[in-house]
Each structure stands twice: as C-alpha cells, then as structure tokens.
Amino acid sequence: MPSPIDVLIVGAGLSGLVAARRLLAEGLTVRVLEARERVGGRMVSATTADGSVVDLGGQWGGASHHRFEALLKELGIGRFPSHYGGKGVFHWRGRRLEAPLAHHFADSLLFFEPQALDLPPAELTATSALQRAFAALVAQVDPRQPWRTPDAERLDRLTVAQWAAQHTNLPLAQLPLDWLCRLGGSGGFEPWEASILHLAWTQAVAPQAETPEAWLVRGGAGAVAQRLAAELAAQAGASLQLGRAVHTIAQDHQGVSVVERTGQTHRARAAIVAVPPPQRLAIQFDPPLPPAHRALLQRSPMGAMTKILASYARPFWRDRGLNGLGIGDRPALELTADSGPPEGQPALIASFLAGERALSLGALPAPQRRQLILDDLAAYWGPEAAEPLDLVEQDWNAEPFSGGAFTSFLTPGTWTSHARLAANPQGGPAPADHGRVLWAGTEVSPRWPGYFEGAIEAGERAASGIGATLTAKPPP
Numbered sequence: 001m002p003s004p005i006d007v008l009i010v011g012a013g014l015s016g017l018v019a020a021r022r023l024l025a026e027g028l029t030v031r032v033l034e035a036r037e038r039v040g041g042r043m044v045s046a047t048t049a050d051g052s053v054v055d056l057g058g059q060w061g062g063a064s065h066h067r068f069e070a071l072l073k074e075l076g077i078g079r080f081p082s083h084y085g086g087k088g089v090f091h092w093r094g095r096r097l098e099a100p101l102a103h104h105f106a107d108s109l110l111f112f113e114p115q116a117l118d119l120p121p122a123e124l125t126a127t128s129a130l131q132r133a134f135a136a137l138v139a140q141v142d143p144r145q146p147w148r149t150p151d152a153e154r155l156d157r158l159t160v161a162q163w164a165a166q167h168t169n170l171p172l173a174q175l176p177l178d179w180l181c182r183l184g185g186s187g188g189f190e191p192w193e194a195s196i197l198h199l200a201w202t203q204a205v206a207p208q209a210e211t212p213e214a215w216l217v218r219g220g221a222g223a224v225a226q227r228l229a230a231e232l233a234a235q236a237g238a239s240l241q242l243g244r245a246v247h248t249i250a251q252d253h254q255g256v257s258v259v260e261r262t263g264q265t266h267r268a269r270a271a272i273v274a275v276p277p278p279q280r281l282a283i284q285f286d287p288p289l290p291p292a293h294r295a296l297l298q299r300s301p302m303g304a305m306t307k308i309l310a311s312y313a314r315p316f317w318r319d320r321g322l323n324g325l326g327i328g329d330r331p332a333l334e335l336t337a338d339s340g341p342p343e344g345q346p347a348l349i350a351s352f353l354a355g356e357r358a359l360s361l362g363a364l365p366a367p368q369r370r371q372l373i374l375d376d377l378a379a380y381w382g383p384e385a386a387e388p389l390d391l392v393e394q395d396w397n398a399e400p401f402s403g404g405a406f407t408s409f410l411t412p413g414t415w416t417s418h419a420r421l422a423a424n425p426q427g428g429p430a431p432a433d434h435g436r437v438l439w440a441g442t443e444v445s446p447r448w449p450g451y452f453e454g455a456i457e458a459g460e461r462a463a464s465g466i467g468a469t470l471t472a473k474p475p476p
C-alpha cells in the first residue's frame with residue numbers, strides 16, 4: 001500500500017485540481033486519483049488538423065466569474081472578449097433573419113433585439129409575457145433552499161413544458177425556456193425532463209442575464225487544467241495519478257481507504273470526491289451513503305450534449321458584419337458561436353447538438369450526421385461555412401467518466417423531496433458531508449453550479465472545510 005497522506009482527491013477535473021492546490025498551500029499532503037489517462041475532465045482542449053486549438057468542453061468565462069478570472073491571473077493565462085460585434089442570425093420556421101443583439105438578455109429574445117426580428121408582433125408579445133412570468137418566478141426562488149420557494153411542491157412537480165403550456169401554446173413564445181433547458185449553461189435536458197422549479201433555480205444561481213459567455217481563454221481553457229496539473233506535479237507533498245478509477249471508499253476512526261478498480265488501495269486521513277453526481281453513484285461507500293443521498297444521485301442525470309468545432313481559413317462572417325451567434329430551430333444546431341480571438345486567427349465556430357438531438361443524431365452514421373451539421377452551419381452563415389478546414393465532434397454522452405454535459409439536472413419532484421432530505425445544513429445543491437468524505441465538483445456549488453466558476457468554488461470550499469474532517473468520526 002502506498003504511504004498514507006492527508007487528503008486523497010478523487011477526480012482531476014478543475015474542481016479536484018483546485019482543491020489539491022489549496023490543500024498543498026495549507027501544508028497538507030495530497031494525492032489525486034484520476035480515472036482517465038488525462039486531466040481536466042470537462043475542461044479539455046484539442047488541436048484540429050489545421051493546427052487550431054479548440055475547447056472540446058467548456059470554453060467561456062462570465063462577467064461575474066471572478067474566481068475563474070483570478071485563477072487565470074495567478075497562472076499567467078490570458079483571456080479575450082468573445083466576439084459579439086455586428087449582427088447575429090435567428091433562424092425560425094425556415095426563415096433566416098439577421099438582427100442586432102439586445103443590450104440586456106432580460107429584454108431580448110434569446111440575445112436578439114426582439115423588435116429587429118421580422119416576426120409577428122402578437123407572437124413577440126406572447127414571448128415577452130412568458131419571459132416576464134418566468135423572471136417573476138426566478139425572483140421568488142430561494143437559491144439555497146429551493147424547496148422553501150412559495151408553492152415549491154407544485155412547481156417542482158410541473159415540468160418546464162407543462163408550465164409554459166399553461167401560459168401559451170405558441171412555439172415562439174416557448175422557445176426561450178426550451179432553449180435554456182437544452183443550451184443554457186445549466187442545460188442539456190429537454191423541457192419535459194425537469195421541473196419549472198429546477199429551471200428557475202438554475203437562473204437564480206447561474207443567471208444567463210449575468211453574461212456567462214463574456215470572454216474566452218487565450219490558448220484554450222484546457223490549458224488551465226494542464227497548468228494546474230504541472231504545478232501540482234512539481235510540488236513536494238503532492239502526487240497525481242492517471243488511469244486510476246476509484247471503486248470503493250471505506251472509512252474508520254483513523255481515516256479512509258480508497259480502492260481503485262485495479263484493487264490498489266490508498267490510505268488517507270480524509271477524501272474529497274470531485275466527480276459529477278452520477279459518477280459518485282458508481283463508487284461504493286462503506287458505510288454507505290444515506291438513502292436520500294443515493295436517491296438524489298439516481299435522480300440527477302447528466303444532460304445530453306455534443307460539441308462541434310469548425311475551423312476556417314478566416315472568419316468570413318465577420319467580413320459581412322456578422323458575429324457568429326446563430327440561434328434557431330434548425331434540425332441539428334440550435335446555437336452557434338464565434339469562438340476565435342479578436343485578431344481572427346484561429347477562425348472558429350463552436351456549435352452544439354443538445355438534449356434529444358444529441359442522442360438521436362449521435363446514433364446516425366457519422367457521414368450523415370456531419371452532413372446535417374454542415375447544412376445547418378451553411379443555413380446560418382452561408383455556403384462557405386459548409387467547407388471548414390476541419391470539423392471536430394465531441395460526444396460527451398459517450399465519455400464514460402462524464403456521461404453527458406454540460407452538467408447534471410434534477411428530475412421533477414426531486415428538489416422538494418430527496419434533495420431537501422440529503423442537503424447539508426447550509427442548503428444549496430451539496431449533500432451533507434459523509435464523515436471523512438467531502439463533496440466537490442461544480443454540481444455541488446451554490447453559485448454557478450455547472451460552470452468553471454462553480455467547480456473552482458466547490459474545490460476551494462471543500463479544501464477550506466477539511467480541518468474538522470481530518471479527525472471526523474465515520475458516519476453510523
């Protein structure tokens with residue numbers, strides 16, 4: 001058995017790496033076990049055939065993502081504003097509408113200036129009425145204890161689709177909420193898969209109105225995880241081991257025994273588990289997790305998401321005064337975004353297959369899916385868009401240690417039952433600590449869960465709470 005250490009961290013995503021960094025700074029010894037043969041989890045870059053660095057996972061930082069911004073500064077990694085100058089393209093019912101973006105998301109139709117879209121006024125009125133009703137609901141949500149929101153049980157048993165249908169049956173009016181479910185940063189689910197309480201909670205704790213897609217990381221966000229891992233490897237008192245899927249975590253009065261799938265056992269005084277909720281379910285705990293915690297995990301599936309990166313010789317859309325933001329009801333792509341730097345090289349468009357589309361199109365033969373994607377890129381940005389230098393697809397549903405993206409969501413009824421029963425005394429999405437085992441990973445953060453910002457917050461919080469855990473009694 002390897003020599004005992006203070007804290008063992010499961011998962012070398014951003015959250016686990018940040019926790020390790022913080023613990024080392026406090027003079028503790030740490031070991032990070034990572035299931036994959038690489039670090040970063042959902043924060044990972046790749047290089048296309050033409051040499052462009054692209055982010056296969058998360059890419060943006062937000063206007064109020066101060067932890068992420070500070071971390072980049074500490075690591076000496078640069079960033080640049082996302083390109084939003086000029087007009088975007090809204091595709092609706094076979095019509096391609098070029099229009100400027102609104103100044104504030106709250107007044108927009110999915111970022112667009114509604115009055116600039118040539119759409120029936122009555123439908124636009126119904127759209128903004130539904131958005132106002134949703135905003136009023138978001139304002140009522142208790143972000144720490146959503147189950148205390150007025151009328152919480154009813155709202156948690158009503159799906160997003162059902163709630164919207166109570167207000168309007170116009171597809172345009174329903175689009176903003178449908179889109180937030182599938183493509184908002186907390187998304188990857190369909191409007192019939194989660195409750196209106198869940199969607200309102202995501203907007204209370206991670207509001208689209210705070211511009212979470214404000215800036216990008218120079219050289220790709222994946223560099224952040226690489227840099228953190230390199231820093232860790234260079235420090236005494238730390239070790240990072242790849243290809244080590246953790247299978248069991250047992251605890252006694254002296255500490256924890258963490259067993260890999262290979263049978264290799266590690267001994268530590270405490271453990272931090274920094275994996276997505278469904279992956280937590282794949283680990284055996286002894287003593288076992290409380291039933292409410294397990295029930296919560298069983299009702300916390302990952303969203304469905306494939307990210308697509310198209311690289312071009314130049315950002316030809318910018319030459320035409322277009323900004324690359326494409327939103328609409330195309331068969332494949334409901335969102336495209338210019339993901340290149342101000343200087344235009346590399347010229348990149350990121351796009352997404354989300355929710356059911358990710359799974360149904362994911363099941364098609366690759367050439368057929370590629371054609372649908374190229375057709376949609378051309379529908380938004382013209383025929384040149386159908387001839388990229390390279391087109392990279394990253395299917396997150398096929399990744400065994402992620403199981404989907406962007407993040408996990410709660411199925412209807414879960415907030416007011418299992419999540420409430422499993423919650424820690426401070427509330428929020430983090431379940432109670434389990435003796436010498438603490439929870440990290442973006443999903444347990446009370447602010448910006450599902451985002452890089454939440455991953456950093458959760459990693460830092462677990463590390464700063466480790467003191468009492470090092471001597472905690474095992475749970476009954």
Ligand SMILES: Cc1cc2nc3c(=O)[nH]c(=O)nc-3n(C[C@H](O)[C@H](O)[C@H](O)COP(=O)(O)OP(=O)(O)OC[C@H]3O[C@@H](n4cnc5c(N)ncnc54)[C@H](O)[C@@H]3O)c2cc1C
Pocket residue numbers: 010011012013014015016033034035036039040041042043056057058059060061244245246247274275276279282283305306307396401402404405406407440441442443449450451452453455
């Ligand atoms: C396509 C996509 C786009 C996104 N866009 C954005 C964005 O623009 N901005 C933003 O802020 N966020 C975005 N996100 C979300 C962001 O990437 C995540 O919130 C963040 O990276 C999560 O970090 P984490 O450390 O909590 O989890 P993860 O990155 O999932 O890390 C968990 C790690 O644990 C490992 N693991 C799992 N099980 C085990 C086990 N049994 N034993 C050992 N190791 C295990 C995994 O391999 C993984 O490395 C996006 C995500 C995706 C996939």
